[in-house]
């Protein structure tokens with residue numbers, strides 16, 4: 001065991017939600033442990049910000065460097081931080097108000113940490129974007145390219161093509177352009193009509209004018225950059241050279257077949273909550289139609305279906321970095337009150353400001369969700385597309401299993417090993433549930449998701465032995 | 470020799486560089502890099518092949534989700550290159566697998582415990 005401390009609160013994830021929650025809880029006298037898989041603070045959004053790699057700060061833009069405020073606050077606080085800490089299991093007793101046990105590896109050493117409350121702020125992951133050729137070396141996600149810019153001041157090999165939809169796609173296109181990268185094509189894979197579908201939500205979105213303005217500025221910047229833009233792109237395919245590296249991307253606009261030579265293809269179809277841990281903990285989840293993904297069930301304080309476990313930030317539903325920070329604060333306040341460090345009256349008063357600010361951040365989401373809703377082919381791909389990258393199972397295989405009588409993802413898993421590879425379904429789970437739902441004319445909620453088993457990260461024997469010592 | 474065009478390094482704040490060995494090739498990278506970034510900076514792709522069809526793979530998500538960056542680091546197999554910080558003198562080798570039933574069994578044992 002790390003030490004004999006019984007923490008009041010353990011927080012998994014040191015992004016904006018986790019850091020904000022940690023600061024808030026520790027200010028109210030809670031003994032807090034903040035854990036993250038990475039080497040330092042920041043999560044994905046403020047990755048490497050504790051020691052920025054890029055000399056030229058104009059490339060990533062001011063939103064990234066804004067995160068410094070939070071990082072400085074955590075550094076000054078009395079929070080116990082554990083990095084390179086990968087949680088593989090959390091156990092909790094049946095009854096509430098007893099101790100949660102968190103099993104993890106810290107720098108590859110098996111450890112255990114005990115806490116009275118747990119806050120999961122595990123963030124988001126990019127939505128799986130299956131299409132023919134997506135496994136080829138040279139194809140990466142937009143998020144991956146942004147991470148490489150942040151951690152290593154690196155830009156991808158060109159010629160470069162970017163394909164998909166979503167705010168992050170526009171942001172990385174602008175950032176790479178600022179970094180001097182020549183972008184050979186920006187392929188917008190949304191079908192016609194997304195603007196019309198988003199329009200009814202515009203009025204609500206207007207409550208967050210600064211964010212809308214930022215989006216418009218980004219679009220203007222891309223336009224000015226003279227990047228060739230292709231709209232309503234269909235049949236996106238990545239093609240390889242004889243040595244199996246990406247060489248070309250082919251697609252259609254209208255009836256016209258097009259090809260662009262490239263060495264890197266970045267794709268993106270939005271982000272979804274990282275539910276690996278909340279699933280493994282058997283917390284309740286609900287399908288979110290607009291974001292086409294599952295959210296863990298939570299109340300307005302972030303309390304999950306288990307009374308001692310809370311969820312904040314993008315792990316609880318996509319709100320963006322600022323919104324995530326507010327949800328972190330709100331959850332921390334409620335946890336503080338549940339441990340009787342503040343009264344219900346104080347809670348109501350203290351939560352007012354973050355709640356109001358959160359509402360402002362979330363009002364734009366329905367508009368964005370509709371505007372960037374992925375094309376159907378990325379949700380339920382054509383037959384030949386590989387769905388499970390690890391075990392190499394195709395969409396056709398899944399459809400075939402449904403015809404044979406499989407009614408849910410756990411059955412397809414048993415028949416084909418889909419979702420049983422090292423990623424444990426992180427990159428196929430949504431697709432498999434969507435395909436089964438479509439084929440059996442059910443909702444994804446009715447079809448369900450993989451049963452995620454512990455450990456959620458591969459553990460080796462020596463780490464288990466450490467724990468027994 | 471790189472089999473893919475290497476990623477480009479922009480001007481960085483890092484002043485400490487370390488040397489690691491990928492497939493016995495000495496590669497110099499800033500101390501803050503992950504092993505996956507080092508692989509990409511050297512253009513040494515693919516970094517692994519699958520055990521089912523030997524298809525070629527490379528780091529894909531860079532955030533610990535896809536497990537496409539699995540390599541052997543200092544003798545430890547199945548290490549996530551994108552979640553591992555480089556160290557001076559580190560030895561990295563690609564995981565080139567051929568279709569192998571045993572590999573599947575070990576994986577199962579790991580996850581289904």
Ligand code: FES
Nearest residue numbers: 531535536538551
């Ligand atoms: S690149 Fe996806 S897990 Fe490392």
